[in-house]
Amino acid sequence: MPGTTIQAISLYKLLVPLKEPFIISLGPLTAVENIVVVIRTADGHVGYGESSPFLTINGESVDTGFIVGQYFAPALQGRDALDLPGCLAELDRIIYGNSSIKSAFDIALHDVAAQHAGLPLYEFLGGKNDKVLTTDMTVSLGSPAKMQADAVRFQQEGFPAIKVKLGGTLEDDVARIRAIRAGIGPTHPLRIDANQGWQTADRAIAVLQALGEFNIEHCEEPILRQHFMELSRVRAASPIPIMADESCGDEHDAARLIQLQACQMLNIKLGKSSGFHRAQKIARLGEAAGMTLQVGGFLESRLGMTAAAHLALSSPAIHHCDFDTPLMFTDDPVVGGFQYQPGGVIEMPTGPGLGATIDEDWLRRAEQVHF
Structure with missing residues (x-):
């Protein structure tokens, strides 16, 4: 279709400091270093996508993504934006891996396609706005006293x-969990994420069994992702359900984990799966099992997190949302997008497409390249 021919593609670096360091077992994070992709078609549709590269998880940085994106843009120019399988296959043909920057292009292409169809992106993906999405709020690593204070504050804020x-x-x-439970009480929903920090199955089992008394809903990625063959043993010995995160990047990872009965839950992120195309395959596998x-993310702004929320509405098996990182930004560059409501409720945009863009003043000031 000539009207939906990709006419121009722009890449921007989105750099925003965090309010305070966000600390996980893989190290501290002090600033957002993301990439925004903007795809324009001949008939005037404009699609936005965002990636939040993570050196220790997907092996990408804002600089590598910015360069690889410049391989993708000229290859997509002149193609039909509605040929999603063909465009996304071209990205895989150009380079292996690089799931983060691929996800930004995938999101922007889906934004264009949903706008062209006149549908909100969740409906274009086959979903409905028929469930209330709520986000958790994350306590980063620190002393028991600091973590307790943060947890109490988040509870008081209604998450x-x-x-x-x-x-x-x-x-x-x-000690950290004991302090948090002392602050928020024994029943407030509590989840934990080791980010592979316990490394071995034996160590993870020991910690999980010691935490069994604290009424924890689930634990994300307790061991090194390279040791995924050991996850089934951790699951069998743990009083806390196991959720795979870093070990579940795409649908092939998900299929292996399901076959191994390695975990009860999967955490889907667009930046791990290369975008909606593969994320939906993971969701279908998990649903069938x-x-x-x-659905979670890295350090996306409300633009990338709005994309994640559209994904969350596309499958009835998606029950948990981890969409809190934009609340950690010192500034919000997003126009539109989902809105945070009291009680951690996510209010979705209902117009055609993604429903989120980046403020033009932010884009003008950003490092950028155009094709």
């Missing part, structure tokens, strides 16, 4: 669930 970063020694992590799914 329906609190996620806690762990991954230290057994004694330290038990009767699993509970979560």
Whole structure:
């Protein structure tokens, strides 16, 4: 279709400091270093996508993504934006991996396609705005006293669930959770994420068993992702359900984990899966296996997180949302997008497409390249 021919593509670096360091077992994060992709078609549609590269998880940085994106842009110019399978296959043909920057192009292409169809992106993906999305709020690693204070503040702010970063020694992590439970009480929903920090199955089992008394909903990625063959043993010995995160990048990872009965849950992120195209394949596999799914992200702005929220509405198996990182930004460059409401509720845009863009003043000031 000539009207939906890709006419121009722009890449921008989106750099925003965080309010305070966000600390996980893989190290501290102090600033957002993302890439925004803007795709324009001959008939005037404009699609936006965002990637949040993560050196220690997807092996990408804002600089590598900015360069690889410049391989993609000229290859997509002149193609039909509605040929999603063909455009996305071209990205895979050009370079292996690089799931983060691929996700930004995938999101922008889906934004264009949904606008062209006159549908909100969640409806274009086959979903409905028929469930209330709520986000948890994350407590980063620190002293028990600091983590307790943060958890109490998040509870008072009305977040329906609190996620806690762990991954230290057994004694330290038990002290952290004990302090948090003393602050928020025994029943407020509590989730934990080790980000591979316990490394081995034996160590993870010991910590999980020690945490069994604290009424924890689930634990994300307790061991090194290279040791995924050991996850089924961790699952069998753990009193806390296991959710795969770093070990579940695409649909092939998901299929392996399901076959191994390695975990009860999967955490889907667009930046791990290369975007909606593969993320939906993971969701369908998890749904068929009767699993509970979560959608999360890295350090995306409300633009990238709005894309994640559209994904969350596309599958009935997705019950948990981890969409809190934009609340950690010192500034919000997004126009439109989902809105945070009291109680951690996410209010979705209902117009055609993604429903989120980046403020033009931000884009003018950003490092950028155009094709």
